[in-house]
Amino acid sequence: MITVDIYKVLQAANGNIMLNIQLDIAKGQLVTLYGPSGSGKTSTLRMLAGLMPVDKGHISVQNQRWLCTKENINRSPQQRSIGYVFQEYALFPNMTVRGNLEFALEKRQNTDIIDELIAIVELEELQHRKPNTLSGGQQQRVALARALVRKPKILLLDEPLSALDIKMRSKLQDYIIKVHRQYELTTILVSHDIGEIMKMSDKIYCLEDGKIVKQGNPIDIFTNTRVSGKFQFTGEVIAIKKEDIVYVITVLMDQNIVKVIAQESEIIGLVIGDKVVVASKAFNPMLLKVEV
Amino acid sequence: MNIFSGHISDIQVNESLSLVSIKINEQAILQVIVVETPQTAPYLIKKNPIQVLFKETEVIITKEDIPDISIENKIKGTVNTIEKGILLSTLSMDSEIGTIVAILSTEALQKLNLEKGSVVIAMIKINEIMLAE
């Protein structure tokens, strides 16, 4: 549905980066662009949206050509029919929540969509407030709803949740998954949160220095190719403590904290903040029914 | 983590479980049970190179071979180094498959009266070993 082959020289802090990206995304997929900062994820998204010029290449969406440098075709952002959610929300401060959504309406478009979207992201109570009186999570919900007013086919999300706390992030992820399915969107997400990627995406493209170095199913990319353990989760190391002759590693997985015993040789190079896969055999965990 | 490389020498499948035998070298074969079959895990092919992984804490140490015991994997070796802690101790042994590290209670270590050069057998249950490509 979306085929991309773009080339651009990006000016970065430490010299130029040759960005060269090929994407092939099927309709209805939720794909993630993953990689260290400065690897070209956001630039790729911006070029898809038409917010950044491309040096060479083509972009086509549903057999429509959005960009073809050879034939001098280049649709403006206005003509590309996309929903774009910015990292810093980019809500219009002079308009209310509802005003932000109404601004997005096209000429003669039915206004029912406004109420529908406000209901989906549960902002009925806040719809007459100005954005700067809302929390980060609420603002990003407004931005998500606003991006969908024109019923775009493609939703582009540029690290939309990176400024939010874990609880809010998980809630927003659910909203994104909900609208992605309900409006049959093809969604491209920029993220560096492995837990988020595992939860949300069908496919992941790993970028490094402007090139795709790996692509595939997130479980394959992050875990399965490595160990056979069926009991696998990704998390973030939040504490490393030596106790007796072993190390106790505290790992935050989604909203749960777990502790893992490790040997010195296992934690070489491991620092707080690192992403890790916690794996165990399916034989080891015990199940206890929760009484409600 | 103890990691050893070997080749798959045998696979027995029943429904979604497989009992895999891995030949580490001429002397040693380790058995592993996994919730995978050759259909779900493409690496489960005879003669395929594979790695076996197990935690130090899952290694059982004995001085004498116990024939009537339900542990499938047994590897003979000699104690190389011992690092004593308060509750737990680390023991590393040279075996026919390489260095195996075990973590056991300091009390058990003293009861067994282990020291450098002692001949020991390391035992690991089939469900404690993981496979990696």
Added chain:
Amino acid sequence: MIDWEPIILTAKLALVTTTILLILSIPLAYWLATSTSKMKPIIETLVSMPLVLPPTVLGFYLLMVFSPGNTIGGWLLEYLGVQLIFSFSGLVIGSVIYSLPFMVNPIQSGLSSLPASLSEASYVLGKSRIKTLCRVLLPNIKPSLLTGIVLAFAHTIGEFGVVLMIGGNIPEKTKVVSIAIYDEVEALNYSNANTYSLLLFIITFVVLLTVYAINGGYLKRFWK
């Protein structure tokens, strides 16, 4: 008793000038805030020139250009029947050029301070540049717009050199307050000069106070 004519003329000049400047400065400031053209530094310099140039220099050149003896002035008189020197229209043109930086600079810096994502968000919602400017950008730089309007207005009230050069001193046509003061002093009518001066002093004080109060946030709640 002072003559009220120069005061009315000054107010009219300031009002007309400010209105023209506002219409002219928004597109110009928008272009300066967004353009990456190589021409930009040159235009920026030209806009800011009146800040440092003695007003008499500007007035002198305008006088030269618009004189009926000159090509442009002659053409204007011959084909449009307009004579700009020693007329109110001439004063307006001179004032517009002279007060241009006071309107353009605040608007330009206001626009530049807005995050780029604001206009980008509007573009991806399918909105044109003009609609984005009017509905998104300008409403979010109201304090800058107000600063520009007030400064341009106040500056026009206080000008002297340009007005004298291009307009001369024709009662009811080009005799503004600043020139009236000069006149009264020449005629040794110090009391009248004082009245005019005090009036200008008070107006300028009030106007500038308004700007600082708004930029300091004191009036923010009234200006939303």
